[in-house]
Amino acid sequence: MNRVKVLVVDDEPHIRRLLRTTLERTDYDVSEAATAREALDRLGKVQPDLVLLDLGLPDRDGLELVPLIRGQSTATLLVISARDATDQKVAALDLGADDYVTKPFDTEELLARMRAAFRNRKSAGGAQLKVVVGTLEIDLLNRVIRRDGEELHLTPKEFGVLAELARFPGRVITHDHLLKSVWPNEYERHVEYLRVVIRNLRQKIEADMSRPRIIVNELGVGYRLLGADG
Secondary structure, eight states: OOOOEEEEEOSOHHHHHHHHHHHHHTTOEEEEESSHHHHHHHHHHHOOSEEEEOSBOSSSBHHHHHHHHHHHOOOEEEEEESOOOHHHHHHHHHHTOSEEEESSOOHHHHHHHHHHHHHHHHHHHTTOOEEEETTEEEETTTTEEEETTEEOOOOHHHHHHHHHHHHSTTSEEEHHHHHHHHSTTOSSOOHHHHHHHHHHHHHHHOSOTTSOSSEEEETTTEEEEOOBOO
C-alpha cells in the first residue's frame, strides 16, 4: 500500500523536525517547505495527499495560500497556527481548510484530526450518501433520519443544517457557510436563526441536551458533527 504523502509548510525548523519525526513514526511520507514559494513548488512536484500549513510564513501570509492550494490540489488541508483568534479560524475554514489546529498542539490529537479530515474528504469526494453517528442514521439520498431505527420528523431547515454537517463529518462548518447554504434567499442572515435550529435538532437527536455528543459547538466559529462511522 502506498504511504500517505504529507507536505509540512512551516518556517520554524524545530516544528518541522517534530512533525517529521511524529509523522514518519506513523508511516507517513513527509516533505517540507519553509516558505510560501517553496510550498507551491513542492505542491506541484510532490502532489501530497495532505498539507499541514502554518499561517506565519516569512514571504506570504498563509491565509493567502489556502485558496491557492485549493485551486491546485485536492489534498486534505489542515491549518496549524499560533493564531487563535476566531476570525482567523473562520477565514481559514471559509477559504477551504478542512480543519484548524492551534499551536501548541498535542501530537496525538493532531494525528487524530489528520486521520478524520483525510477520511472525511475522501468520503465526501466519493459522494457519501449515508452517515451513521452512533444510533443516528442520516440518509442524504432519501432525506430520511432515523434514531434507534425510528424515523424522525425534521423541518426543512433542520434537515438542511444536519445534511450540511453530515456532508463533512468531523469538520468544522462555519456559521456563515451554514447560513448561506440553508438560508440562500434571505437578504439578512442572523446566527440566531442557526442557533434556534441547532437547539431544536439537539432536542430530537441528542440523548442529553446539556452534553451534546453529536453536534458540538466550536465557540464563535461554527459546528461539527462528531462520531461519524461511515
